[in-house]
Amino acid sequence: MKIVIIDYGMGNIHSVAKSIQVCGVQPIITNKKNEINSADKIILPGVGAFDDAMVELKKLDLISVIQQQINGKKPFLGICLGMQLLLESSQEAKINQGxxxxxxxxxxxxxxxxxxVPHMGWNDCKVVAKDCFLLSGISGQAQVYFCHSYYPEPAxxxxxxxxxxYGGEFSCVLHQDNVYGVQFHPEKSQAIGLKIIKNFVQLC
Amino acid sequence: MLSKRIIPCLDIKEGRVVKGVKFLGLRDAGDPVEVARAYDQQGADELVFLDITASFENRKTLVELVEKIASNIFMPFTVGGGIGEIQDIRNLLNAGAEKVSLNTQAVKFPELISAAAKRFGSQCIVVAIDAKKQIDHWEVFINGGRTPTGINAEVWAEKVARLGAGEILLTSMDCDGTKDGYDLELTQAITQKINIPVIASGGAGCLEDFYNVFAKANADAALAASLFHYQELSIKQVKSYLKERGVAVRLT
Incomplete structure (x- = not known):
């Protein structure tokens, strides 16, 4: 299986790659279109600012590639900022749309x-979807590691x-067809985080 | 509910843990990966690595070390010590550190905080403040506590938060090493002033000290070094005690 981690200069690639590796797959870290197009699964990680991230993706001319691959039903996982970029816009961004x-x-x-703010540390991940494969085996008591100031509000x-x-409920995992997004850091959430990564690796 | 965090701190010199960590069952008590793994198993919420050599030549060793830790331990950790350049920060974050901690260089060049926060996000920029009690305020010290700055710690904390720091690692120089408890007055003064998380450091000696710093001084995390290294208390013990007393902690 070919899992591609998109490297667009927004940090945190190493830990994500290692977490995939311990689940038995050697991921490919790349920003090349042909690699992304030929992947079986795609991961978009990222820490930092929304605007900067969109600027980097534009510079690398990856926006339409990512959109095409997602529309082509390829399994896709966005982590933290990589998840936020999946939405239409952000209060953090002054210029760029998502x-x-x-x-x-x-x-x-x-x-x-x-x-x-930031919301920083270990907090609950309460599963509300019945059929989200990414979260299979995650119990009601699960705590995961968060480190963020913004969160997604899907329409x-x-x-x-x-x-x-945190000061009210917020969504921390989104799932729509082949697209998954997590606000926390599975690659830093010890056993529970690795279970989530493993689920993504095993996803058919 | 967001858990209060318990954070062991490790001093690193030339890629090795120094000051000794006396765990049973460690093959090599100086290997940061071994130590990190042991703390991971004990249920630590995060780790802090402070590079006490922090020379230019040492940067590469530190980045390699961070890579090694991140390859083996899937938990968040912060790296600090001598960080003064955006490129240093980039390298450490890319190597797998969750956060970097700035201290002396942030005091000398406060614009480093804003530049780093803008580039990498506030959530990964920690500012460490070493504070010492003076007659009517706490003063910030730099260079590992050797150099007074004349800066009021409360004013500095507000400023670093404004510049974009995502967290403060607050060490009481008066309490550090005493084992008489965290500096509740200092911690409270800072947590009241700012709206970012504060890690309290310096003075932990017994279970109740942890309770007090969370319940009375509103700290978000408590850091300790020798107490854990010499197994005077285990992290599990601390967390069980806190849970009994109604503090939200993560039990593994």
């Missing part, structure tokens, strides 16, 4: 006085596969 695969926008945790609530709670 990839628009999922309807909705990315919003900032409200800066109410008692809510510290269609049926794509929400799991939620967490």
């Amino acid at each position: 990839l628009g695969i999922l309807k909705g926008q990315v919003v900032k945790f409200s800066s109410r006085q008692d809510l510290k 269609d609530k049926s794509v929400i596969a799991a939620t967490s709670s």
Whole structure:
């Protein structure tokens, strides 16, 4: 199986690659279109700012490639910022729109006085979807590692596969057909995170 | 609910853990990967690695070390010590560190904080503040606590938050090494002032110290070094105790 991790200069590639590797597949880290086109599965990681990320994807001319591959029903996993880019827009971005695969926008945790932002540390991942293969075997008690200031607010609530709670509920896993997105870092979430990665690797 | 974090801290010199970590069952108590793995198994929520050599020649060793840790341990960790360039930060993050911690260079060049936060996101930029009590305020010290700066720690904390730091690692120089408990007054003063997470450091000696810093000073994480290294307390013990007392922790 060929799993491609898109390398667009937005960090965190190494840990993601290693987590795939321990699940038995040697991933390919690349920004080349032909590699992405010939992949069986695609992962878009990323930490940093929404605008910068879209600028990098544009520079590498990868936007239409990613959109085509997703529309072609290839399994796709966005992690953290890589997930946020799947939406239409973000409150963080001044200039750029997102990839628009999922309807909705990315919003900032409200800066109410008692809510510290970034949301940083281990918090619940409460599975709400019945049939999300990515989350199979994840129990109600699961805690995963978060490190972010923005979160997705999909227009269609049926794509929400799991939620967490920080100054109110927010979606932390999205699933629409072949597209998956996680707001937390599975590659940093120890055994539970590796289970999620493994599920993606085993996904048919 | 977001869990309060327990974070062991390791000093690194030329790619090795120094000051000794006396775990049973470690093949090599100086190997950062072995130590990280042991703490991972104990249920640590994060790790902090502080490079105490922090010389230019040493940068490559540190990046290689980060790569090695990230290849073996799937948990978040922060790397600090002598970081002064955007390129340093990029290399460490690319190698698999979740966050980097800035200290002396951030005081000398505060624009480093904003530049790093803009490029990599606030969530991966930690600013470490070493503070010491003066008559009516706490003063920031740099160069490993050797150089006073004349800067008020509360004012500095507010400034780094404004510049885009995502977290503060707050060490009380007065309490560090005493085992008399965290500096609740200092920690409280800072957590009241700012809206980003604060890791309290310096002074942990017993179970109740952890409870106090979370319940009374509103810290988000508590860091300790020798207490864990010498197994005076295990992370599991600390977490079970905190849970009993109603503090949200992650039990593994």
